[in-house]
Amino acid sequence: MGIESSCDETGVALVDASGSATPRLLGHALHSQIEMHQAYGGVVPELASRDHIRRVLPLTDTVLAQAGLPLSAVDAIAYTRGPGLAGALLVGSGVACALGFALGKPVIGVHHLEGHLLSPFLSADPPEFPFVALLVSGGHSQLMRVDGVGRYELLGETIDDAAGEAFDKSAKLLGLPYPGGPALSRLALQGDPQAYKFPRPLLHSGDLDFSFAGLKTAVLTQVKRLAHASPEGPATLHLADPLNAQQKADVAASVQAAIVDVLVRKSMAAIRQTGLMRLVVAGGVGANVLLREQLGTACAKAGVRVHYPELHLCTDNGAMIALAGGMRVQAGLADDGPVGYPFDVKPRWPLSELGGAIAA
Template identity: 85%
Template sequence: MLILGIESSCDETGVALVDASGHDTPRLLGHALHSQIEMHQAYGGVVPELASRDHIRRVLPLTDEVLAQTGLSLSAVDAVAYTRGPGLAGALLVGSGVACAMGMALGKPVMGVHHLEGHLLSPFLSADPPRFPFVALLVSGGHTQLMRVDGVGRYELLGETIDDAAGEAFDKSAKLLGLGYPGGPALARLALEGNPMAYKFPRPLLHSGDLDFSFAGLKTAVLTQVKRLAHARPEGPATPQLAQALNVAQKADVAASVQAAIVDVLVKKSLSAIASTGLRRLVVAGGVGANALLREQLNAACQRQNVRVHYPELHLCTDNGAMIALAAGLRVQAGLLAPSGGAVAYRFDVRPRWPLSELAITAL
């Protein structure tokens, strides 16, 4: 079964073709991705209307690119999968609309996929795929969650963020340092030049006894430190002028220290989840999963405890069509998603807010 996957939930347009024939792990045949980073940099963040319009421009050329990579025609596709949610409503509607139009034109079924499930299962496309069951650390955008995963659609939430997620802590701290968009990768690069022990930032909920996360207090601590370094009034607003008052060395030390705090929490909570479940396998997925320090510290900690840790390939950590096609293929193989054609299947809808926990109790 050849599944064409379309991802358009935010600021990346991704298209991929996956072979989900038989009961083997679906195999990636080709994929193409366009990032909107350059377009959004001028605004310091994602502009939803611009994102939606750019998806419209990119999705069909990217589809042609994938088909050229594989040497296949569109008529060879057996089903089209798209990101149904969560994400930006307008951006999701582009992928949904294109997928349903393709399905109707070809007389092939379409399948709506949960964006976070795509990230969660993406390591199955890696050279070192995991095996069920495992603990998953899902760190993508506004989501930071620990889950027990016993199979496709069999997810138990162990802990999640109660306010800011890890990705938001990276991005908001980067903004305070005047690093622009996207903030997380920029902060990680600057952190390489700094001292991670320069400032003692809090590790929220590190000793809470549960597996929940909280990073809002860390952001406040970073703001307080930046104001102190800038000799600004503590009660004053967070303005771009604060970052301008810091020299490069000060910014690097703040970046290194805040990264160390975030990574420390993620590593310790992940190890606690491993201990509480008794499992010996950890999967890390989502954009923050590409962070080099996180991988380094998780690898070292898991090796000491004889725990296998798995990541998606670096180019599959960001949003991409491959993970969407993969998730659809794995759900079909598990009997949780039965693709069927017809008018009802082409009545597309999207779910901008869609808890991943719902997938554990209902099929898509």
């Protein structure tokens, strides 16, 4: 069983990761708090924690009913140990430890990003080790070489804003509702991606690191310029108010094109650097349609296989946590977590500190 409660989504799932067969998703339930947080323009940690408390046990009952299994059939319970919001993480940790103690079953603290990293193994087209992974979630943009469970080598990462943050912050400048990234991607479908030439930070840096803070600044400058040029008058508190619908769509399309261009070209550079011929894309931004299209085209030209998690597993979910826990058990790495049943969480937990398993 996997329990995810790191931020604004409560997820519970059951995964069969036994034996050498491909892991199977037996049951999966998810509650998103998006509607609750929209009124505040972002996640309110205290509200998130309280909502996790209300949702997690009903979701657990739903998952067990889907799988047609009693709670006693669960062999181990995995929970998101970090990173994330401390209060939200403690909800998942508390429930997992209580269930583990009651059942006499082991409890495994899973790194949230490792869950994303391994999530494509639940897809209809699972990858094989080794591969290059592009991990692009809300606050993370990383390229990694993955040789097996727990065997990760960091190739490049963001030095400031991540791709997901660039999407969200640009959306906020355009006055789009929370969550901004998906809203910007939808609006971009109506715009011209060549309308505005936004920078591609670190594209020619010679390394595999990312930087999107400068892109956000360029978007701010462009929105201000358009707002002041608008017949409705200068920019107000909501910078995008004076922009017309087409201007907003063109900015959105141009921003998305810049972000995707960097992600695709850096990913292909990582493929060339490692000599591997398999790419895995994971994390919420991995659901972006343009990113999938352009990566698919680039990989096809290079003869590289590309794998994605199913769309419903791109966002935070319990299935990826259950899978990561199960794969760690199979790899003999479950002992990397806390011993016993402590309510143990790590709100700040670099992937490089994951049980000392990162390759040098």
